[in-house]
Amino acid sequence: MTDHQIPAEEPQIDENQIIAIRREKLNEIRKQGIAFPNDFRRDAFAADLHARYGEMSKEELDPQAVPVKIAGRMMLKRQMGKASFATVQDATGQIQLYLNNKGVSQEVLDAFNHWDMGDIVGAEGTLFKTNHGELTVRVSQIRLLSKSLRPLPDKHKGLSDQETKYRQRYVDLIANAGSRDVFIKRSKIIQAVRNFMVSEQYLEVETPMMHPIPGGATAKPFVTHHNALDIPLYLRIAPELYLKRLVVGGLERVFEINRSFRNEGMSVRHNPEFTMIEFYEAFCDYNRMMQMAEDTIRAACRSVSGSLKIQYNGKEVDLESPFERLTILQAIKKYNPHYTDEQLNDAEWLKKEIVKHGESLPHAAGLGSLQLALFEGCAESKLWNPTFIVDYPVEVSPLARASDSKQGLTERFELFVVGRELANGYSELNDPEDQAARFKAQVAQKDAGDDEAMHYDADYIRAMEYGLPPTGGCGIGIDRLVMLLTDTQTIRDVILFPQMRPE
Numbered sequence: 001m002t003d004h005q006i007p008a009e010e011p012q013i014d015e016n017q018i019i020a021i022r023r024e025k026l027n028e029i030r031k032q033g034i035a036f037p038n039d040f041r042r043d044a045f046a047a048d049l050h051a052r053y054g055e056m057s058k059e060e061l062d063p064q065a066v067p068v069k070i071a072g073r074m075m076l077k078r079q080m081g082k083a084s085f086a087t088v089q090d091a092t093g094q095i096q097l098y099l100n101n102k103g104v105s106q107e108v109l110d111a112f113n114h115w116d117m118g119d120i121v122g123a124e125g126t127l128f129k130t131n132h133g134e135l136t137v138r139v140s141q142i143r144l145l146s147k148s149l150r151p152l153p154d155k156h157k158g159l160s161d162q163e164t165k166y167r168q169r170y171v172d173l174i175a176n177a178g179s180r181d182v183f184i185k186r187s188k189i190i191q192a193v194r195n196f197m198v199s200e201q202y203l204e205v206e207t208p209m210m211h212p213i214p215g216g217a218t219a220k221p222f223v224t225h226h227n228a229l230d231i232p233l234y235l236r237i238a239p240e241l242y243l244k245r246l247v248v249g250g251l252e253r254v255f256e257i258n259r260s261f262r263n264e265g266m267s268v269r270h271n272p273e274f275t276m277i278e279f280y281e282a283f284c285d286y287n288r289m290m291q292m293a294e295d296t297i298r299a300a301c302r303s304v305s306g307s308l309k310i311q312y313n314g315k316e317v318d319l320e321s322p323f324e325r326l327t328i329l330q331a332i333k334k335y336n337p338h339y340t341d342e343q344l345n346d347a348e349w350l351k352k353e354i355v356k357h358g359e360s361l362p363h364a365a366g367l368g369s370l371q372l373a374l375f376e377g378c379a380e381s382k383l384w385n386p387t388f389i390v391d392y393p394v395e396v397s398p399l400a401r402a403s404d405s406k407q408g409l410t411e412r413f414e415l416f417v418v419g420r421e422l423a424n425g426y427s428e429l430n431d432p433e434d435q436a437a438r439f440k441a442q443v444a445q446k447d448a449g450d451d452e453a454m455h456y457d458a459d460y461i462r463a464m465e466y467g468l469p470p471t472g473g474c475g476i477g478i479d480r481l482v483m484l485l486t487d488t489q490t491i492r493d494v495i496l497f498p499q500m501r502p503e
Contacts, residue, residue: 015151022116022149029147036146040122042071047092049127050135058129070095070137071122071145073174075152079113085136086112088121089174096136097123103140111144118148118174166498179493185304186482186494190257192303193277193478196296202253202279207242209235209259215460216240218398218442218452219262222272235261240399240473243280244428245463247471255279257478268490269420272499275478280428282469285401286411289425289472290388293415294323296476297386297422304485312418312487315384323386323415328371331379331389350374363450368393368408383416392426398438398454400426415476417484425474432464 029035049068053061072090083100101109103125115121125139153160153175165172165179172179194204212231214221216238224233239258246254257277264270277296281288301308301319308320326334329344343349350370351361357377362369372393383389392412394402400410411427429435439461445453482494492498 018151019149022147025114025116026147026149029144037143038145040069040071040143040145042069042090042122044068044070045092046070046072046088046090046095049095050093053127054135056129058131058133061135062128064127066127067125068127068137069122069124070097072120073148074115074117074119074121077115077117082109084109084112086121088123096130096134097125097139097142098128098130098136099139099142103138104142108142112142115144116148116151118150118152119144120146120148162492163500166492167500167503169496182482182486182488182494183496185486188303189300189482189485190275190478192300193296193476193481194257196299197255197277197279200253200292202255202281203251205243205246205251205254205256207236207239207246207256207258211236213455213457213459215454215457216242216399217260217262218396218454220264220451222261222263237262238276238475239278240475241457241460243278244468244471244473245460247280247282248463248466248468252282252469253280266499268492269480271479271491271495274491274495276475277478278473278475280471280473282471284472285427285470286390286413286425286472289427289474290323290325290390290413290415292472293423293425293474293476294386297481300481301485310485310487312484313489317418317484318385321385323388325388325390325413327391328368328375328389331383331387332371332375335379335382344371344374353378362396363445363448363453366393366395366408369395372396380416380421381419384418386415386417386422388413388415394438395441397426398442399429399435401429401431402434420480421477422480422484423474423476425472428468428471428473430464430468430470432461432468435464436461 026035053066070088070090072088074086075089075094076087078085083098086097087094088097099109099112122143122145123137123139124141125137128136128138130136153171173183197204210224210233212233214234214237217240219237221237222235224235226233236258238260239256243254243256255277257275259273259275261273263272266272279292298308298319301310310317310319332344333339345367347367347370354361354370354373354377357374359373359377362373375389390413391403391406391409392400394408394410397410397412400412403409403411413425414421415423429438439454439456442454443456446455479491479494482488483491486494488494
């Protein structure tokens with residue numbers, strides 16, 4: 001609240017006219033000297049000043065005449081007779097400026113009154129409290145540091161058009177405090193994940209983003225061409241095979257927070273380029289990886305929330321209790337108790353039921369693939385609290401270790417929260433001859449028309465032949481984790497610059 005009334009809104013002017021007027025102002029500024037100076041140095045941030053002095057009374061603060069230098073973008077500006085007010089926004093928040101002809105010269109006041117919202121200014125003065133108790137800088141010096149040629153969005157409506165928010169994220173960040181908060185939290189989440197991995201004695205590494213053979217996941221890659229080598233290269237769909245090469249080399253605990261690329265459809269949960277963490281640990285299995293996934297997610301949650309019980313889309317998500325573990329068939333029967341064991345082991349019945357639920361029939365024709373497809377149609381979306389789905393069929397898990405006790409299954413899990421996949425992990429396949437056979441099976445699927453099936457990677461087989469220790473591995477989708485922990489419904493709202501069609 002301020003000591004003045006906001007004046008009535010001015011008549012709407014065409015944006016091109018506004019830009020033309022502002023360019024004229026910039027031309028006048030250029031004639032007077034340096035238009036974009038870079039010699040102002042601030043010594044304070046808005047949030048720090050509010051934290052330190054915001055609770056002081058007017059009577060306590062005013063006599064101190066605390067000197068400050070503030071810089072930021074002018075978000076509001078009001079002229080009240082011989083005095084003017086402005087609200088300046090920096091990276092931490094906003095603070096009010098107060099100018100009158102007692103504090104600055106009339107020449108400075110006249111210049112200020114010609115500046116526009118969106119201009120970036122540097123101001124020097126002393127702190128005081130207005131009669132309404134608002135912390136304010138009584139300005140003694142002020143300078144225009146950067147002229148804004150384009151008008152900001154309406155101060156009351158903000159930037160509300162979703163497509164414009166994604167295309168012009170810079171404007172969205174200026175206008176919408178909620179967007180800034182999401183991306184500040186995203187940074188904290190990634191840092192918390194990194195810190196947790198380091199605390200578990202994992203080594204952070206970097207592996208190639210351009211691969212001669214796409215691998216580490218079943219996905220359709222982006223293809224490019226290297227001119228000097230005259231070879232096709234594929235943008236990384238996953239870092240897995242390189243990270244496991246490092247485990248072969250003796251780096252027994254490694255992780256990479258990586259950008260990966262998949263040439264697939266876009267949705268509220270999918271962007272062609274995305275961020276995930278993959279981590280691998282020698283001498284452990286998928287049970288250790290499930291615990292690591294739980295602990296990593298909790299560490300990320302603590303970094304941005306005061307509780308491990310959070311709200312998502314108006315409903316509580318419990319990240320505190322041990323995550324539930326179900327097989328594919330257990331999950332299907334939990335949410336569809338009318339299905340019988342006989343039906344769930346009948347391939348023809350499964351095919352009909354999969355189609356009923358609107359799912360496509362899988363390329364692999366095995367019973368396990370059909371059961372997985374039915375799970376995706378009738379149970380996946382119902383997994384609200386964190387649930388590990390465990391023991392996936394071999395035919396859809398070409399890199400996972402086969403179970404020693406469960407025929408046709410692997411030691412693999414996927415983690416689902418709020419009805420969507422968040423993580424994938426397994427006991428790694430470390431038998432090079434088994435891996436070579438599975439690669440060949442994937443190649444056969446690719447030859448049969450499955451664009452997402454894997455290629456045969458001879459160098460990875462060679463690395464395995466030197467001996468890959470018993471190993472566990474896991475990948476967690478960072479974008480989806482940020483969505484969960486910031487109560488965001490679409491992936492584009494947690495990616496600074498999501499992929500868009502050209503304007």
